[in-house]
Amino acid sequence: MKKGILMVISGFSGAGKGTLVKRLLAEHEDYVLSVSMTTRKPREGERDGVDYFFTDRETFEKTIAEGGLIEYASYVGNYYGTPKAYVEDQLSKGNNVILEIEIQGARNIKKIYPDSLLLFVTPPSAAELERRLKGRGTETDDVIAGRLARAAEESLGIDDYDYIVVNDDLDTCVETVDALVEAARSQPIRMKELIGQLREELEAYRK
Amino acid sequence: MKKGILMVISGFSGAGKGTLVKRLLAEHEDYVLSVSMTTRKPREGERDGVDYFFTDRETFEKTIAEGGLIEYASYVGNYYGTPKAYVEDQLSKGNNVILEIEIQGARNIKKIYPDSLLLFVTPPSAAELERRLKGRGTETDDVIAGRLARAAEESLGIDDYDYIVVNDDLDTCVETVDALVEAARSQPIRMKELIGQLREELEAYRK
Numbered sequence: 001m002k003k004g005i006l007m008v009i010s011g012f013s014g015a016g017k018g019t020l021v022k023r024l025l026a027e028h029e030d031y032v033l034s035v036s037m038t039t040r041k042p043r044e045g046e047r048d049g050v051d052y053f054f055t056d057r058e059t060f061e062k063t064i065a066e067g068g069l070i071e072y073a074s075y076v077g078n079y080y081g082t083p084k085a086y087v088e089d090q091l092s093k094g095n096n097v098i099l100e101i102e103i104q105g106a107r108n109i110k111k112i113y114p115d116s117l118l119l120f121v122t123p124p125s126a127a128e129l130e131r132r133l134k135g136r137g138t139e140t141d142d143v144i145a146g147r148l149a150r151a152a153e154e155s156l157g158i159d160d161y162d163y164i165v166v167n168d169d170l171d172t173c174v175e176t177v178d179a180l181v182e183a184a185r186s187q188p189i190r191m192k193e194l195i196g197q198l199r200e201e202l203e204a205y206r207k
Numbered sequence: 208m209k210k211g212i213l214m215v216i217s218g219f220s221g222a223g224k225g226t227l228v229k230r231l232l233a234e235h236e237d238y239v240l241s242v243s244m245t246t247r248k249p250r251e252g253e254r255d256g257v258d259y260f261f262t263d264r265e266t267f268e269k270t271i272a273e274g275g276l277i278e279y280a281s282y283v284g285n286y287y288g289t290p291k292a293y294v295e296d297q298l299s300k301g302n303n304v305i306l307e308i309e310i311q312g313a314r315n316i317k318k319i320y321p322d323s324l325l326l327f328v329t330p331p332s333a334a335e336l337e338r339r340l341k342g343r344g345t346e347t348d349d350v351i352a353g354r355l356a357r358a359a360e361e362s363l364g365i366d367d368y369d370y371i372v373v374n375d376d377l378d379t380c381v382e383t384v385d386a387l388v389e390a391a392r393s394q395p396i397r398m399k400e401l402i403g404q405l406r407e408e409l410e411a412y413r414k
Binding site: 165188 | 363368389395402411
């Protein structure tokens with residue numbers, strides 16, 4: 001059984017990350033989404049166990065202490081973390097696990113799982129990002145300004161990602177991610193078994 | 208004009224590297240092959256300017272002194288090097304340049320061009336490598352033993368490559384390389400222009 005790939009998907013708010021993830025999950029039977037645990041209050045429409053596992057501070061800190069989280073971060077006064085058991089279980093079953101997390105979490109994941117695949121989703125331009133955020137028509141100007149200010153911060157960390165996925169057209173974007181996952185399968189870090197076998201077999205020929 | 212990608216293709220002797228490179232060149236108008244310069248004597252059938260630029264020690268060392276080589280290495284008493292002008296010219300024209308070189312040269316290239324793409328071609332197993340080498344029917348047992356001994360050495364350096372390309376079926380192998388080149392286009396190191404532009408545009412929104 002080939003181990004699955006741990007895929008981190010980050011991106012500017014408004015980049016179309018959520019839609020991309022939904023499409024990836026719908027099109028691939030072997031993709032699953034990791035649900036984060038958080039102490040932040042649910043927003044309208046968010047469901048426990050689907051969008052997040054909503055919990056309180058005490059339970060979150062107990063989970064940290066028990067080693068039950070792969071990584072966690074504190075953001076605007078709330079904890080966000082990735083439950084370990086589900087991720088490891090799915091990877092060992094050969095499923096690719098998607099983590100939709102922020103840059104700080106992405107960096108932590110890469111430290112613990114050097115063979116994780118970090119993808120950053122962006123619209124083709126900042127103007128397009130602003131257009132999309134305003135087009136939603138659901139947020140105040142202040143909230144939009146906040147998201148753009150945060151995007152400005154996030155843009156400084158893009159280099160830490162393995163790949164940048166420009167979300168201009170969604171179909172193309174899905175195809176690109178498919179190609180990136182396919183390419184990742186050819187990285188030496190994911191071919192340790194083959195490399196080990198080749199070395200062992202070739203050892204016999206060494207002079 | 209998008210800059211081309213500098214592709215280094217290495218692999219065990221007998222892995223089918225040469226056939227792969229021929230197919231890549233035949234199928235892509237924007238792929239060109241960089242011809243190495245060497246002081247080794249031409250083998251039967253090798254043509255000057257096609258397989259190598261054959262030259263003498265003095266001329267080679269003069270070219271080094273003039274900074275005319277991207278990298279060079281000495282191997283079994285002979286110099287091998289990559290002429291600089293041709294490579295840089297083709298890359299700036301948007302062509303992908305293939306360098307078919309050994310691991311020592313590959314490492315040197317990566318130091319000078321961090322955005323180069325290092326591919327290592329291998330058959331699926333050592334047994335298959337041996338079968339292919341013997342199947343050629345053109346080499347003595349001693350030569351084949353030497354190639355296998357060298358493969359054993361080379362297998363230790365595989366981790367330095369960006370990707371390992373298993374050449375089991377040639378068509379699949381060509382498709383894989385195409386996917387890897389496509390994926391490489393999404394690496395932050397090749398998207399500096401977009402990243403710079405995003406940062407500049409987003410700067411205006413910073414609080």
